[in-house]
Amino acid sequence: MYNKLNLISISLRKKIINTSARCNIPHLGSCLSCIDILVYLYWEELKLFIKDSTNMSRDRFVLSKGHGAPALFQVLAEKEFFDRKLLEEFGEPGSVFHEHPPKPGLIAGIEAATGSLGHGFSMALGMALAEKINSLNFYTYALISDGECNEGTIWEAAMLAASNKVNKLTAIIDFNKWQATGRSKEIMALEPLDEKWRSFGWHVIEINGHDFNEMKIAFETCKSVENKPSIIIAHTIKGKGISFMEDDNNWHYRIPNQEELNLAIKELENIS
Amino acid sequence: MRNTFAKTIYQIALKDKNVVLLSGDIGNKMFDQFKKDCPKQFINCGIAEANMMSVAAGMALCNLRPIIYTITPFTTIRCLEQIKIGVAYHKAPVVIVGTGSGLSYSELGPTHHSLDDIAILKTVPEINILAPSDSIELEKFLREAVKSELPTYIRIGKKGEPNLHSLANNIAIGKANFLKEGKDFIILGIGPILSEALEAANLLNKHGLDVAVASMGSVRPLDSNFLIKIKNQKFNKWITLEEHYSNGGLGSTIMEWIFQQKLSNKVELTKLGVPNTFINELGNQKYIRRKLGIDSEGIKNKILSI
Numbered sequence: 001m002y003n004k005l006n007l008i009s010i011s012l013r014k015k016i017i018n019t020s021a022r023c024n025i026p027h028l029g030s031c032l033s034c035i036d037i038l039v040y041l042y043w044e045e046l047k048l049f050i051k052d053s054t055n056m057s058r059d060r061f062v063l064s065k066g067h068g069a070p071a072l073f074q075v076l077a078e079k080e081f082f083d084r085k086l087l088e089e090f091g092e093p094g095s096v097f098h099e100h101p102p103k104p105g106l107i108a109g110i111e112a113a114t115g116s117l118g119h120g121f122s123m124a125l126g127m128a129l130a131e132k133i134n135s136l137n138f139y140t141y142a143l144i145s146d147g148e149c150n151e152g153t154i155w156e157a158a159m160l161a162a163s164n165k166v167n168k169l170t171a172i173i174d175f176n177k178w179q180a181t182g183r184s185k186e187i188m189a190l191e192p193l194d195e196k197w198r199s200f201g202w203h204v205i206e207i208n209g210h211d212f213n214e215m216k217i218a219f220e221t222c223k224s225v226e227n228k229p230s231i232i233i234a235h236t237i238k239g240k241g242i243s244f245m246e247d248d249n250n251w252h253y254r255i256p257n258q259e260e261l262n263l264a265i266k267e268l269e270n271i272s
Numbered sequence: 273m274r275n276t277f278a279k280t281i282y283q284i285a286l287k288d289k290n291v292v293l294l295s296g297d298i299g300n301k302m303f304d305q306f307k308k309d310c311p312k313q314f315i316n317c318g319i320a321e322a323n324m325m326s327v328a329a330g331m332a333l334c335n336l337r338p339i340i341y342t343i344t345p346f347t348t349i350r351c352l353e354q355i356k357i358g359v360a361y362h363k364a365p366v367v368i369v370g371t372g373s374g375l376s377y378s379e380l381g382p383t384h385h386s387l388d389d390i391a392i393l394k395t396v397p398e399i400n401i402l403a404p405s406d407s408i409e410l411e412k413f414l415r416e417a418v419k420s421e422l423p424t425y426i427r428i429g430k431k432g433e434p435n436l437h438s439l440a441n442n443i444a445i446g447k448a449n450f451l452k453e454g455k456d457f458i459i460l461g462i463g464p465i466l467s468e469a470l471e472a473a474n475l476l477n478k479h480g481l482d483v484a485v486a487s488m489g490s491v492r493p494l495d496s497n498f499l500i501k502i503k504n505q506k507f508n509k510w511i512t513l514e515e516h517y518s519n520g521g522l523g524s525t526i527m528e529w530i531f532q533q534k535l536s537n538k539v540e541l542t543k544l545g546v547p548n549t550f551i552n553e554l555g556n557q558k559y560i561r562r563k564l565g566i567d568s569e570g571i572k573n574k575i576l577s578i
Binding site for chain 2: 027060104112119122123127129131133134152157159218
């Protein structure tokens with residue numbers, strides 16, 4: 001049913017890997033684990049005003065795991081928030097396209113500067129509260145990472161969102177089971193992640209974060225939840241889509257060499 | 273000052289539905305009227321200041337005007353990165369109010385002293401740093417800050433501080449004002465401690481000295497026009513006064529200004545403030561000011577020694 005989205009995901013995976021190799025941009029594993037979620041959000045879920053990207057009624061999406069920016073930039077270019085040609089400057093001195101999203105206004109479609117973990121989620125809560133206070137009629141989404149749940153502000157925001165019954169806020173966890181230097185459940189006591197969020201007053205849905213059909217049901221359910229915020233725990237695979245990158249945390253920082261690049265692109269071409 | 277804050281923000285919020293007050297679980301009863309009449313505009317964000325700061329930034333990006341209110345150390349250095357990124361980098365028009373600044377909470381110990389907030393926030397771009405000396409200045413600043421497109425930090429005292437300004441003064445953000453005219457020395461200060469400067473000026477009268485006292489009102493913007501004016505009025509002995517560490521606050525800012533203006537040979541600057549140490553010997557604000565030599569007596573003696 002989602003053939004078109006699958007093709008878009010494959011095409012964007014290629015672009016992300018090419019850009020990483022060409023511009024020495026790390027966090028490939030993290031970008032590949034969340035690209036399917038971003039594709040679903042931007043093609044199926046978010047209310048967008050692409051040519052009027054500051055329209056007050058737009059849905060807000062905050063990439064709280066800011067190191068996923070190379071994936072988000074490809075998504076925004078594909079949706080024509082800006083001319084794809086601009087991405088040719090990626091990583092060049094003086095370019096606005098680097099490793100993390102800059103403040104809004106520099107790249108159309110970016111809602112918040114992130115990269116220091118634990119900030120974007122709270123900012124998204126602020127946006128959702130503003131919506132509630134002034135009945136602005138939009139939904140707010142924040143993509144966080146499992147490693148990001150180490151940050152105390154995630155849990156501060158979780159409690160405030162629940163006490164204020166901010167039901168038009170949806171968080172998605174890109175739960176790829178890794179953080180920079182190790183397994184996320186070993187570095188801090190992350191598990192049981194679903195019970196943690198439930199006990200913090202959130203509606204919790206667990207899905208396969210690479211399955212668009214499951215995403216559809218999950219996002220629809222979030223919109224029907226009353227009086228509480230929702231979180232989608234998306235089980236993902238770091239480096240998803242490239243056999244030799246999948247679940248190998250070396251690809252948190254590694255940049256593919258020419259041979260690896262060729263292999264990766266070939267694998268993606270074989271699927272499509 | 274905090275009662276003036278509560279009264280003024282209530283009046284502003286009644287008229288402007290985009291003004292939202294975020295409290296870090298303080299202000300018991302102080303905001304009852306506000307909560308009753310503007311329930312949607314008040315959020316107690318709990319004892320979670322870092323989150324509160326980013327929440328305010330997100331609200332400001334959706335056209336609200338959030339005012340953050342809690343005790344100074346917790347709304348400044350505790351959440352410095354949230355101020356730097358969420359508020360300042362996004363140029364989000366958030367008004368951060370720190371109550372009980374300087375040594376207002378002296379008995380509560382070094383955890384509640386805020387003697388470093390100006391120095392630290394001065395390193396953050398974009399944010400204005402205001403330190404009103406009384407309720408008159410605070411009210412004007414607050415009304416202007418809520419309309420400003422820039423983030424603002426306002427450092428206030430607690431309660432019962434005397435009014436020092438005459439209502440005739442032209443008070444605005446970035447404008448210094450004379451609290452007392454004079455000709456021999458000039459005390460340039462910020463915050464409620466200026467009441468000690470006025471008392472010192474009275475004491476010095478008996479020694480035949482006519483000392484001027486001015487409230488700078490803010491450290492950023494710094495009123496350089498005012499400083500040029502007093503230089504041209506032939507004031508050449510300047511004393512800065514602040515309830516803040518002597519390093520990094522108003523005194524340091526004016527010292528740099530003098531250096532940049534190449535006035536070092538024309539102006540003799542004496543910085544009065546708190547030495548860069550933790551205060552272990554606690555007492556009330558009056559006692560600590562006396563110990564540190566920044567009460568009226570200490571200021572008087574310092575000036576007599578110049």
